[in-house]
Amino acid sequence: MIxxxxxxPSLDRTYEVPALDRxxxxxxxxxxxxxxxxxVNVSRAVAAxxxxxxxxxxxxxxxxALVADLLHAQGIEVAPVPVGGATRSNIALAESDGVLTKINAPGPELSGQEQxxxxxxxxxxxxxxDWIACCGSLPRGLAPTWYADLxxxxxxAGARIALDTSGPALRAALREGPDVVKPNAEELAEAVGRPLATVGDAVKAAEELRGLGARAVLASLGADGQLLVDDAGAWHGSAPVRAVRSDVGAGDASLAGFLIAGGTGPEALASAVAHGAAAVQLPGSVMPSPxxxxxxxxxxxxxxxxxxxLTQPAA
Structure with missing residues (x-):
């Protein structure tokens, strides 16, 4: 169980458009x-x-309320924490050439009691x-150390933690030794404070995160595949993609695939790559099924x- x-969280509306003309x-x-x-996307992929x-x-x-209803319809158990503010609504515009424009709302501010x-x-x-996957940005009201506390x-309590976040929240949580962290190339570059131009640069950056406390690093490099760096060494995984329809949630599908396959070693990396490659070929934030x-x-x-x-060097 994950x-x-x-x-x-958010309510996501995705519109497929021929082109985006301001x-x-x-x-x-x-x-x-x-x-x-x-x-939420990780749960959707696990349920699928x-x-x-x-x-x-x-x-x-x-x-x-609509988020909860949609999750229940996908067979996901929901443990809601009622809050006073309304859950945010996000918009994604997916163009026919694969370019995606996202508008993400800030979300409600959580009180101390709600936190x-x-x-x-x-x-x-x-x-x-089996795993607790802690994912995404922190809403207003939560300090950057909130994930570290979690x-x-x-x-x-003896649980294993997978962490997918960035910026100060990631850096603060590293000292608590999360079992795996899952940055993309941009987040990896931000975490080490320098640009990444090659796959080797990404490997070195992942090793630095391990030096700061992460036990393993699963890094998404977009078209250049994925990396897993842990105590046993480094692996690179890739898969061909016919056409990118939407990359919304692809990294989340990858993390789900990694955890479903046990969360360690090259077999789990292969599962992560398979899930990520499938996700980018599906519309919106649809999660892949077997x-x-x-x-x-x-x-x-x-x-x-x-x-x-790197196809897209990370600044």
Whole structure:
């Protein structure tokens, strides 16, 4: 069973448009409404794989009620923490050439009582969990050390923690030794304070995060695949993608695939790559089901292409 924690969930509306022309009336060719937030997406991918998952998240107002209904419809157990503010609504505009424009609302501010209720709900739901995945940005009211506190409490209870966040929240949590952190290339560059131009640069940055406390680093490099760096060494995984339809939630699908496969070693990396490659070929933030995966197309190697330039260098 995998518990996910999403401190700043959302109701996500995705519109597929031919092109984005400022100042013009744009007619969408398709639209979707999905429950959003990085941890929510992890739960959706875990549920799509037929595994049990519990989504812990603060919910408020009509958008929050709709998020809960949509999650229940996908077979996800919801552990809501009622809050006074309304859950945020986000908009994504997906153009036919694969370019995605996102508008993310800030979300409600959580009171001290609501923050403690969130931590207590995580504690209650994590009994017997294989993993706790803590994902996404922190809402207003939560200090950058909130994730660090959660990791410390979870470890004290004997749980394993996967952390997918960035900036000060990531740096503060590293000292508590999360079992795996999952940055993308931009977040990895931000964490070490320098640009990344090659796959080798990303490996070195991942090793630095391990030096700061992370036990393993699962890094998404976009078109250049994924890296896993842990005590046993470094692996690189990749898979061909026919066409990118939407990359919303692809990293979250990757993390779900990694945890579903045990959360350690090259086999888990292969599962992460398969899930991420499938997700980018689906509309909106649709999470892949087993029928969408192509494990045979995945390549995982310990011979990491250190000199390969990143398709999109991270500043």
């Amino acid at each position: 518990v996910t924690v999403t401190p700043n 100042g013009e009336v744009i007619r969408a060719v398709a639209e979707r409404v999905d429950p959003g937030g990085k941890g 794989a037929g595994r049990r998952t519990v989504a812990v998240l603060p919910l408020g107002g009509a958008p929050g 403690e209720a969130l931590l207590e709900t995580v504690r209650r739901c994590s009994r017997g969990a 990791v410390a409490r979870a470890h004290a 029928g969408d995966l192509d494990p045979a197309a995945v390549t995982v190697t310990a011979e990491v292409p250190m000199d390969r330039p």
